[in-house]
Amino acid sequence: MYIRRSSRPFRPRTAAALLAAAALLVSACSSGGTASTSGTTAQAALAALPTSTPSALSPYYGQKLSWRTCGVPGFECATMKAPLDYARPDAGDVRLAVARTKATGKGKPLGSLLVNPGGPGGSAIGYLEQYAGIGYPAKVRARYDMVAVDPRGVARSEPVECLGGRQMDTYTQTDTTPDDRKETDELVGAYKKFATGCGAHSTELLRHVSTVEAARDMDILRAALGDSKLTYVGASYGTFLGATYAGLFPSRVGRLVLDGAMDPSLSARRLNLDQTAGFETAFQSFAKDCVQQSDCPLGRKGTSPAQVGKNLSAFFKKLDAHPIPTGDADGRKLGEALATTGVIAAMYDEGAWAQLRESLTSAMKENDGAGLLVLSDSYYERDADGRYSNMMFANAAVNCLDLPGAFTGPDQVEKALPSFEKASPVFGEGLAWASLNCAYWPVKPTGAPHRIEAKGAAPIVVVGTTRDPATPYRWAQSLSRQLTSARLLTYEGDGHTAYGRGSTCIDSAINAYLLRGTPPAKAKRCS
Incomplete structure (x- = not known):
């Protein structure tokens, strides 16, 4: 999946890359089930786990976190243990980094609020x-310990x-719109090298x-924090993570906000196709705005969005x-x-449109690609010294394990190109080829598309934005229909x-829900 809400001082709530993830946010959220484009490919619902804690997991659930000051003033850090393999809890641990900042106010504490920005990665x-x-919001931070893992x-x-x-520099520059067999082989070679590196x-x-x-x-973290129920705000892929929690532990759901929702029931091809259309919708909005601005390098007032795309x-x-x-x-x-990545x-954020116009102007009229490179580097989390975070690596690792790849080889991609190019004349070809990377992954997937119902859970707020490029609004609608206790909150915008975007x-x-437990009215819409 793609990322970056550039106007904010934090890494966007999604993460993926044209090459590193099976296709933008789509890959980030899931790499898919079958090759069907018809929508739901699996009718089974995620089954809840037993409410009692297995004895083999008791040491993990009983652990006490040792907090220490760290990094940013006002924050504390700890390390939590979890079993590497839940099927074999005695086979070794994985150590997870946890951080928190304590509630700041004098009101009655509401426990911990766990946050996740998406990705995966x-x-x-x-x-x-x-x-x-x-x-x-200050009133939320006043009542909750803010926590992240x-x-x-x-x-x-x-x-x-x-x-x-x-x-990675070589990888991110690989052509994702191959013109011939040689370039196709180069792209496949890049995917294979990436996968081999991860496996090694x-x-x-x-x-x-x-x-x-x-x-x-x-x-396990919920228990270690001393909370009987989980309160959580997840964005983008974080909604898939939160919905999965609700499906596994419905009786332990507290107040869950799933913002920019994923649809776990769709195949990879459908997810990628939907997201391709989502980016086209976002680009259409950008195009309409761009031609109204005096510095638009792609057209002037009266130029149609289709021509801007051309x-x-x-x-x-x-x-x-x-x-x-x-x-x-x-x-x-x-x-x-x-350039496409940039x-x-x-x-992801209309606040970045002015920066994009400026960068495109420099590239198209002054032969200077620095601005678009900055946007691309921010997406890939590449710093000025040429170092990359592990976001792209983790993104592919989770995607390719969660679900089978969307395509098994270049021939399948070529057959699917017309549908992707119809969904987005500008981005369709590249996003179709970006869906190929899990075909070469070194470990087999363990998941499949499924519904999440979370029967018995407390009310869950599902948030969808009508012109969201990375998690199309229809996904929020679908997830809200699957979750038996969901309330759909709609934002009519770009x-x-x-949440927190103006x-x-x-x-x-959302604040009323987090602070008082009052979910939004059914079918509530905002603009």
């Missing part, structure tokens, strides 16, 4: 330190590792980074043949792959996710 601790622990394989929790910085560095861990296992880890596609093709300078210290030029990254209506509804 996004650091929940980084999100807590950079935004949630200081940027969530980096899921297994992510950031500070025994991170999955795959490629070095220079190798993290073989055993790769078998145990599924969303189900991460959700079970969250229940102008951008023509620019991408030009870069495919002749990459342009960026001034990068490592000599990277801006080709089609990096544009899609800006689709951008990825809704809508007083959305924020007030």
Whole structure:
């Protein structure tokens, strides 16, 4: 899946990459079931676990966290143990990094509020330190201890590792719109090299980074924090993680907010196709806005969104043949792959549209690709020294374990290209090819598409944004129909996710739920 809400000081709540994940957020949320495009491919619902704790897990559930001051002032850190393999709890541990900032107010404490920004692969601790622990509404932070755990394989929790910085530079520049067999072979080779690198560095861990296992880890954390029920806000992939928790532990659901919801019942092909259409919808909004601005390099007032898309596609093709300078210290030029990543990254937040117009103007009129490279690097979490976070590695590891890959080889992708290009004339081809990476993964998937009903759970708030590029609104509608206690809260607007993005209506509804337990009215809509 794709990421970046550039106007915020924190890493976006989703994470994935054209190559590193099976397709933008879609891959990030899931890599898919069968090749069907018809929608639901599995009717089975996720089964709840027994309410009693198995004796083999008692040592984990009974552990006490040893908190220490760390990093950012006002935050505490601890290390939690969980079984590497829940089927064999005595086979070894995985150590998970946890952080918190204590409730700031004098009102009655409400316990812990666990947050997750999405991905998979996004650091929940980084999100807590950079935004949630200081940027969530003061009245929420006053009543809750704000808590985050980096899921297994992510950031500070025994991170999955795959490629070095220079190798990743090559990987991110690989052409994802191959024009011939040679370029197709190069793309397949890149996927295979990435997968081989992950297998070489993290073989055993790769078998145990599924969303189900991460959700079970969250229940151990709940117990270690002393909470009888889980209160949780998850965004993007974090909604899949939260919904999975609800399906496994419905009786332990407290107040759950699932913002930018995933649909766990869809196949990979359907997920990727839906997301491709979602990015097209977001681009259409950008295009309409762009031509109203004096600095739009893709058209002038009166230019249709379709023509704006054609102008951008023509620019991408030009870069495919002749990459342009960026001034990068490592000599990277801006080709089609990096430029496309930069544009899609800006689709996550309409606050980034001005930056995108400026970057496109520099690239198209001044032959300077630096601005689009900055957007692309922020998406991939590449720092100025050429080092990458492990976000892309963890993203692929979770996706490819959760569900079978969308495609098994290039021939299947080629047959699917017309449907993807119909969904998005601008991005469809690249997103179709991006769905191929799990075909070469070194470990077999353990999951399949499924419904999540969470029968018996307390009310769960599912939030959907009508023009969300990465988690299309229809996914929120579908998840809200699956969860027996869901309340759908709709934001009529642009951008990825809704809470904390400027809508007083959305924020007030969620704050009331978190603070008083009052879910939004049925079918509530905000703009």
